[in-house]
Amino acid sequence: MSLTLHRDGGSGNLVGVFRRPAKMSLSVGPIISNPSGSPTKLAVKSSRFENDRLFVDIENRRDPKKVDTYILTKLGHDGLLMEIQGAPVGLFPLMRSNSGIDLAQDWAPDISVRPDTPFASNEDLKKIFDEDQALRTGQDSKDWKQIAKSDKVRRQAVMKLLQEGDLKTGQDYERAAIIYQHGETSDDFLMSHSLALAALSKGAPSAVWIATASMDRYLESIGRPQIYGTQSVVQASPAPDTVAPLPQALRKDLALPESRP
Known part of the structure; x- marks a missing residue:
């Protein structure tokens, strides 16, 4: 995708052209899937600045009388x-180019593609x-009551970062998940x-482990059997009487140990 903007000589407003594949699907990530067709040119109809952000109204691909609002x-x-209002x-990073761009x-x-994240963790x-990790490695004898108190402080700090919008990357969210x-x-x-x-959703495939482990721990906390076997793995096999049935093919795709028959 590309966006070309310039100031209109009469009104002084930013106008221009937005170019994108003729067809494509968008999903959370963001992920662009199944792009096809020659690039479509869509006119920038109007723009305005609000709270240090630029709102750009671009003609709708299906109905030129309507507009879609993009926030920059x-x-x-x-x-x-x-982002698309x-x-x-998710957020699409756009970088300035001093030369022409051919889509x-x-x-x-x-094909499915995910734009590179512009953020550092x-x-x-x-x-x-x-x-959090240092307290759980090293010496065998630990003061778990004291660790539990400090765990609570860390969770509060993570929640503050989350509420302030400071978690940006898949690694950020994976680390936060492990802390919680x-x-x-x-x-x-x-x-x-x-x-x-x-x-x-932000492209951290290693988070599949904490996704399964957290669900198992939640289920055990409400008196239900775990389904992935992450909380009772003994010699690489979950106990069959505590794990709800899960197809072996799915366990394999989730990189989980096989359950005993």
């Missing part, structure tokens, strides 16, 4: 983050995560699971 936020010196699929037309069938969260996995209540474990799902 500055990213560094030469970039923008683009009313379509919470590809030879897309492979059924949060350093404050990394420090919280490293502290060390909680004490069913709500903590559900939060861990939700954070793990966000990590997966």
Whole structure:
């Protein structure tokens, strides 16, 4: 996708052209799937600045009388983050180009692509995560009551970062999920699971483990059998009397140990 903007000589407003594949699907991530056809040119109808963000109204591909609103936020010196108002699929990074841009037309069938994340992982969260992990390695004898108290403080710090919008990357969400996995209540474990799902949606495939482990821990906390066997793995096999049946093919795709017959 490309966006070309310039100031209109009469009104002084930003106008221009938005180019995108003729057909494509968008999903959370963001992920662009099944792009095809020659690039479509859509006119920028109007624009306005609000709270340091640029709102751009672009003609709708199916009905030129309607518009879709795109929200642009500055990213560094030469970039923008683009989101589609009313379509919470994620942020698309756009980088300035001083030369013309030709959009590809030879897309492979059924391709899905994810734009590279423009963000670095949060350093404050990394420090919280490293502290969480350090307390669980090393010496065998540990003061678990004291660790539980500090775990609560770490969860509160993670929630503050989350509420302030400071978690950006899949790694951020995976680390946050692991910290919440060390909680004490069913709500903590559900939060861990939700954070793990966000990590997966942002391209962190290693978060599949914490996604399964947090669900198992949640189920056990409400008196239900776990389904993945992550919380009772003994010699690489989950106990069959505590794990709800799960097809072996699915266990394999989730990189889980095979259950005993």
